[in-house]
Amino acid sequence: MRxxxxxxxxxxxxxxxxxxxxxxxxxLGLCASIRTLIELGLKAExxxxxxxxxxxxxxxxxxxxxASEHAVLMVASVLPEGEHRMRSLAERATVAAEERLALFQxxxxxxxxxx
Numbered sequence: 001m002r003x004x005x006x007x008x009x010x011x012x013x014x015x016x017x018x019x020x021x022x023x024x025x026x027x028l029g030l031c032a033s034i035r036t037l038i039e040l041g042l043k044a045e046x047x048x049x050x051x052x053x054x055x056x057x058x059x060x061x062x063x064x065x066x067a068s069e070h071a072v073l074m075v076a077s078v079l080p081e082g083e084h085r086m087r088s089l090a091e092r093a094t095v096a097a098e099e100r101l102a103l104f105q106x107x108x109x110x111x112x113x114x115x
Contacts, residue, residue, distance in 0.1 A: 019037075022037065072086060073086075
């Protein structure tokens with residue numbers, strides 16, 4: 001059997017109160033409640049309906065997407081035939097974005113393995 005590990009955990013007052021309420025409702029101590037909730041959370045996360053390797057939208061990812069779209073539209077607005085050029089390069093941009101994202105994927109996930 002492995003030696004257990006200790007973690008120090010600090011919770012905001014509201015979350016601490018919810019934890020204490022959970023422990024009381026289930027007749028558990030705080031440590032057992034924390035272990036139970038962590039286990040439930042990890043199981044829920046691993047069995048979520050989002051396929052393995054699928055991007056999870058985060059506020060940072062959405063902000064980055066919005067900023068990049070804004071930059072593209074700004075450039076397109078000042079170039080002659082900018083809207084046309086933007087549309088004609090869309091497919092190349094998609095391929096380039098997929099290649100860039102592949103750099104951040106573990107080998108064997110989210111596409112072909114890199115050698």
